Amino acid sequence: MQQVRSIARRMVGQWGFSVTDKGAEIGIVGWESDGGGRYEAITRSDSTGLDIDLEVMAMCDEAYARTKAALTKHRGLVDILVAKLLDQETVNAKELLAMLQEYDPALSKALDKQPPIDSTTLLTSATGAMT
Numbered sequence: 001m002q003q004v005r006s007i008a009r010r011m012v013g014q015w016g017f018s019v020t021d022k023g024a025e026i027g028i029v030g031w032e033s034d035g036g037g038r039y040e041a042i043t044r045s046d047s048t049g050l051d052i053d054l055e056v057m058a059m060c061d062e063a064y065a066r067t068k069a070a071l072t073k074h075r076g077l078v079d080i081l082v083a084k085l086l087d088q089e090t091v092n093a094k095e096l097l098a099m100l101q102e103y104d105p106a107l108s109k110a111l112d113k114q115p116p117i118d119s120t121t122l123l124t125s126a127t128g129a130m131t
Contacts, residue, residue, distance in 0.1 A: 008059040013052050019059050077103040
């Protein structure tokens with residue numbers, strides 16, 4: 001949750017994102033860290049800081065609700081994943097997509113994100129060439 005809040009705070013204050021009508025009025029505030037510090041300038045008023053806090057809270061609440069809804073809707077897949085993780089401790093993308101295909105073929109097809117057959121051994125270099 002701390003990372004979610006940190007990212008949401010940057011989204012609002014540094015990049016001008018918004019999920020409420022009030023957020024559109026905030027705009028980009030500055031590049032300072034959360035509370036500023038001894039050697040960092042604070043480039044916003046207390047009122048704007050409160051508006052940012054409210055916007056961040058709304059953003060985090062929305063993210064929580066969407067995450068909870070997705071996990072609740074796909075609880076069966078979560079249970080399959082948990083059992084697999086308890087058995088072998090790790091799951092790669094190919095295995096996860098196979099679980100998804102078994103759990104909900106229509107959703108798997110809609111995502112259409114099938115990795116290459118040997119995705120566990122292929123590496124891509126900085127130039128994009130396969131090694």
